[in-house]
Amino acid sequence: xxxxxxxxxPPNATHRLDPARIIETAENLVQQIGQRLPGxxxxxxxxxLARIARDTDQRVHQARRPILAIRFASVTAIVTSLxxxxxxxxxxxxxxxxxxVTELFEAAxxxxxxxxxxxxxxxxxxxxxxxxxxxxVLQSIQELRELIHVIDATQLYYTPELxxxxxxxxxxxxIFDHTYLLFCTQMFGVxxxxxxxxxxxxxxxxxxxxxxxxxxxxxxxxxxxxxxxxMVRLSPESx
Numbered sequence: 001x002x003x004x005x006x007x008x009x010p011p012n013a014t015h016r017l018d019p020a021r022i023i024e025t026a027e028n029l030v031q032q033i034g035q036r037l038p039g040x041x042x043x044x045x046x047x048x049l050a051r052i053a054r055d056t057d058q059r060v061h062q063a064r065r066p067i068l069a070i071r072f073a074s075v076t077a078i079v080t081s082l083x084x085x086x087x088x089x090x091x092x093x094x095x096x097x098x099x100x101v102t103e104l105f106e107a108a109x110x111x112x113x114x115x116x117x118x119x120x121x122x123x124x125x126x127x128x129x130x131x132x133x134x135x136x137v138l139q140s141i142q143e144l145r146e147l148i149h150v151i152d153a154t155q156l157y158y159t160p161e162l163x164x165x166x167x168x169x170x171x172x173x174x175i176f177d178h179t180y181l182l183f184c185t186q187m188f189g190v191x192x193x194x195x196x197x198x199x200x201x202x203x204x205x206x207x208x209x210x211x212x213x214x215x216x217x218x219x220x221x222x223x224x225x226x227x228x229x230x231m232v233r234l235s236p237e238s239x
Contacts, residue, residue: 027050042183
């Protein structure tokens with residue numbers, strides 16, 4: 001039997017990341033962490049992650065839209081340059097006379113430099129929009145990378161006092177909760193998926209490398225926290 005997709009949906013839609021699902025996962029984490037660890041630093045970071053998830057969806061859509069002002073300026077600059085070159089070739093009548101071989105090489109060198117300068121200016125105008133978008137995307141990925149380090153820093157100082165909103169008695173022994181570390185790994189997964197959204201369509205090599213580096217960092221920290229969570233779960237203090 002052939003599976004039937006909804007009308008208007010591309011065949012590979014089920015294999016693509018859904019930003020709405022990622023946002024929903026981030027918001028569910030906010031609720032779960034708030035219930036399990038009320039008043040913790042991790043709860044506030046989870047709320048920040050949910051906000052970044054919503055902003056990421058908007059940024060990805062914005063990156064796909066053309067920047068009309070830049071395109072208009074680029075087209076104007078290209079047309080003006082080509083018209084200027086055409087005017088010089090057709091309206092300036094110059095007798096091309098070369099007396100020696102040295103003068104020939106000097107004239108050829110000057111003409112080559114002029115063509116290189118013109119080609120560089122045209123290339124700058126053509127790629128301006130793509131470079132501006134790439135810079136914004138790399139800044140967004142760097143924001144996600146920094147958030148990973150913030151989450152990792154909170155677990156380095158992990159104690160029950162970080163999320164215990166009731167002042168415990170000094171004689172009360174600490175009771176460690178390994179779910180704190182598991183929540184950190186889930187947040188790393190959300191961040192990796194958000195970074196992957198930027199690699200869609202015609203993403204450049206620099207964006208793909210940045211997203212891949214972020215994913216490898218998140219996976220490495222997740223593996224370490226899984227091991228730490230298992231140690232905390234089996235420790236006598238957690239019982």
